[in-house]
Amino acid sequence: MIGNWALGIGVGGLVAWLGWRSALLSRGGAVSLGACIVITFLAGGWAWGGLSVLSVITIGLWARFRQGYKRTLGERFHRGAQQGWIQVLARVGWATTLAILYGLVAEERGILVGFVGALAASTADAWGTELGVLSNQMPRTIISPRRLPAGEPGGITLLGIVAGLGASWLLGFAGLLFNAIKSWIAQITLDPVLLWLPIAAMLGGMAGSLTDSLLGAAAQGIYYCEHCKERSEYRLHTCGRRTEQVRGWAWLTNEGINMVCTLVGAAITAGAVSWLARFGAGW
Numbered sequence: 556m557i558g559n560w561a562l563g564i565g566v567g568g569l570v571a572w573l574g575w576r577s578a579l580l581s582r583g584g585a586v587s588l589g590a591c592i593v594i595t596f597l598a599g600g601w602a603w604g605g606l607s608v609l610s611v612i613t614i615g616l617w618a619r620f621r622q623g624y625k626r627t628l629g630e631r632f633h634r635g636a637q638q639g640w641i642q643v644l645a646r647v648g649w650a651t652t653l654a655i656l657y658g659l660v661a662e663e664r665g666i667l668v669g670f671v672g673a674l675a676a677s678t679a680d681a682w683g684t685e686l687g688v689l690s691n692q693m694p695r696t697i698i699s700p701r702r703l704p705a706g707e708p709g710g711i712t713l714l715g716i717v718a719g720l721g722a723s724w725l726l727g728f729a730g731l732l733f734n735a736i737k738s739w740i741a742q743i744t745l746d747p748v749l750l751w752l753p754i755a756a757m758l759g760g761m762a763g764s765l766t767d768s769l770l771g772a773a774a775q776g777i778y779y780c781e782h783c784k785e786r787s788e789y790r791l792h793t794c795g796r797r798t799e800q801v802r803g804w805a806w807l808t809n810e811g812i813n814m815v816c817t818l819v820g821a822a823i824t825a826g827a828v829s830w831l832a833r834f835g836a837g838w
């Protein structure tokens with residue numbers, strides 16, 4: 556327990572500080588991310604904390620990748636477009652809640668798998684966005700053959716999909732690896748059902764990030780800033796002026812969609828693991 560405290564505060568503090576120093580997180584974003592990581596270490600131990608750190612660090616690295624070029628794209632990438640506490644909680648809030656449930660309520664396999672799925676979906680979506688905008692291909696929406704400007708919500712590219720597949724497989728594989736090491740240290744047999752984690756997390760991660768793109772294209776409130784001649788996801792543009800709504804539902808924000816993405820990721824991954832365990836055993 557003391558070890559988990561020390562590890563959580565050390566690693567969580569370092570990650571939060573790095574995110575704040577590199578201007579990816581606002582002060583509130585850094586504090587809430589640090590708190591979520593500490594809670595995850597405390598509730599689930601190093602394997603759980605390690606997985607959330609893997610997700611956050613890889614997202615941060617891709618966000619820094621060709622950052623100068625991305626700043627010329629959508630407002631999500633503008634200088635000063637930092638992740639605040641709402642954005643952070645939308646991405647890791649559900650995973651942190653599952654960690655708390657596991658630590659306080661029941662050490663159920665389904666909760667563990669859902670946790671991996673929630674992180675897989677959030678990571679897949681973030682990698683897909685950070686890499687997808689670098690594609691030469693103009694993004695499409697899943698709902699129509701319409702093309703979208705790079706960086707606008709709801710657009711998908713092949714590069715983004717491949718990045719999402721890579722991210723969710725990595726999270727599933729790391730989830731399996733960390734649990735295998737944990738069992739090996741404790742000298743207990745690894746739950747064989749967890750061997751399905753990489754495939755299940757890939758399914759859950761893709762389902763989550765495609766739901767994200769679908770809602771972004773079909774339902775998210777999108778605005779237009781007359782002054783900057785630019786589309787925006789917010790009622791108040793980064794320039795400080797009020798925007799006009801051009802499509803979608805005003806109450807459905809990008810943060811709300813990210814939350815749905817992680818919920819779908821957790822549910823599909825948990826469902827896929829139990830389905831694969833039941834029907835895959837006979838292969």
Ligand SMILES: [Zn+2]
Binds near residue numbers: 784794
């Ligand atoms: Zn503006």
